[in-house]
């Protein structure tokens with residue numbers, strides 16, 4: 089075991105401090121990531137068993153204020169445009185607070201309509217009406233629909249066949265068919281299949297090939313990279329490890345070495361976790377570093393569902409099966 | 413945030429930073445508020461367009477503003493000439509130079525090309541040259557390769573010419589520049605599959621021989637590099653090329669490979685005292701094919717390879733133990 093320790097209290101202080109940085113230009117320049125940021129912060133606090141650090145009612149009010157009536161989805165910030173990525177963040181926050189009913193049935197219907205409107209004929213999803221297609225959005229859409237209990241055969245079957253087209257010979261997945269394998273895409277594809285109970289649409293040999301490719305992501309420094317010959321980065325601790333965990337092969341990664349790498353990326357002074365040692369911390373790498381540690385059963389961290397990156401106590405209520 | 417070195421902020425430094433940023437924040441918030449208000453009122457004119465330019469210059473990651481900008485341009489389109497569109501392409505290139513990893517900007521650029529008056533072949537060919545330059549600067553840029561595939565498919569559609577052989581040569585050139593460029597190797601697998609599917613390889617036997625020779629040269633050039641090994645595994649195990657080989661040829665190719673890999677591995681042992689991890693991993697794949705696909709009666713060394721891998725590649729010990737159990 090390394091001599092490094094998890095700086096739990098400092099991380100809580102760091103996350104609590106995020107909304108007090110209004111004197112910094114970066115705070116304003118990152119409004120387009122605010123709702124995602126709140127989800128990352130809240131989930132990090134959950135992992136640290138300190139969810140009460142955020143004021144629940146304030147957060148719920150903020151989420152509701154991000155709802156974009158023009159598109160029917162959630163935006164990152166009031167007056168911004170709705171997008172699938174932020175729609176998932178909004179729903180994840182409300183679900184974590186057991187507050188989905190605050191949406192009311194009308195908004196829930198409009199959310200469903202927004203999500204479905206972004207599915208293309210080949211089963212893929214675009215992030216919004218502007219047409220960018222990426223396997224990230226298939227995951228986002230299926231996760232949202234599962235939270236809202238709106239999964240149907242009509243949506244799921246084409247989505248699954250699209251995901252399978254993004255599988256590559258090397259055992260990874262690309263952001264589109266024929267795109268190079270990338271670890272974040274392995275997560276979105278495998279977790280999406282797991283949500284709808286379709287992991288068995290990959291053969292056991294393919295599943296093993298995927299786990300082999302993911303296990304190759306660990307480099308001698310202990311951290312994980314996103315593609316061959318790339319530098320390790322804390323966020324892949326989540327993308328790679330959660331995917332292996334879904335495939336029940338998490339132990340194909342060396343836990344002590346990865347733990348050491350993640351702990352080395354902590355800011356010992358002000359808390360928070362960065363992408364690599366001695367870099368600037370951010371809430372994105374903080375939650376995914378903690379998530380990786382949690383999958384490795386680091387003492388004192390709460391368990392997290394690798395499929396949804398949310399508490400099991402919340403995800404057990406989500407829809408996993410759809411009627412034929 | 414990726415790749416930003418952590419700074420030590422003393423009270424004094426922080427005070428100075430905030431003093432400097434106070435006015436910038438006020439200006440930014442005012443401009444951002446103004447543009448969002450214009451957007452809310454759906455104002456589409458040269459002034460509102462200019463405001464989005466100003467805002468995106470400060471914050472090129474503001475996706476909602478890119479969306480609004482497209483709305484404005486769509487409404488103004490009848491009065492916009494080619495100069496405008498060339499300017500718009502130059503504007504996105506400017507932003508991409510600062511933020512080459514921001515999806516929204518790539519997205520906007522694609523939109524511009526698609527909405528360029530008549531979207532002529534000429535601008536797509538120019539774009540292909542641009543993406544070529546981009547991949548000169550960053551040979552593994554994920555967006556760059558993805559974008560290249562998209563541009564190529566559009567050029568093919570507009571010109572009616574298939575670019576497979578040109579793109580095949582492109583991957584050769586990129587690999588020759590840097591043998592570790594896995595993105596180029598990967599793209600090569602796509603193109604070969606396409607060429608086979610469209611029956612564009614006249615003499616398959618000599619194509620396979622040439623490709624095999626190319627791989628062997630690469631293996632001898634850099635036996636530490638996983639790109640070549642991954643490509644080799646595709647070549648012998650996954651590609652449709654093997655369907656164009658007789659089983660005798662396939663079998664003798666695998667035998668030849670085994671000998672070469674053992675040679676490279678012996679070299680590594682005498683040089684560093686250790687087996688080469690990728691040699692052993694590839695030998696495992698070859699044995700798998702020989703036993704499970706070609707049903708050859710070989711004396712298996714898989715167990716020996718895996719025992720060695722556990723020692724020389726301990727990060728993946730549990731995977732090798734699993735594979736031993738599966739033997």
Ligand SMILES: [Zn+2]
Pocket residue numbers: 321322323324363373414
């Ligand atoms: Zn990262």
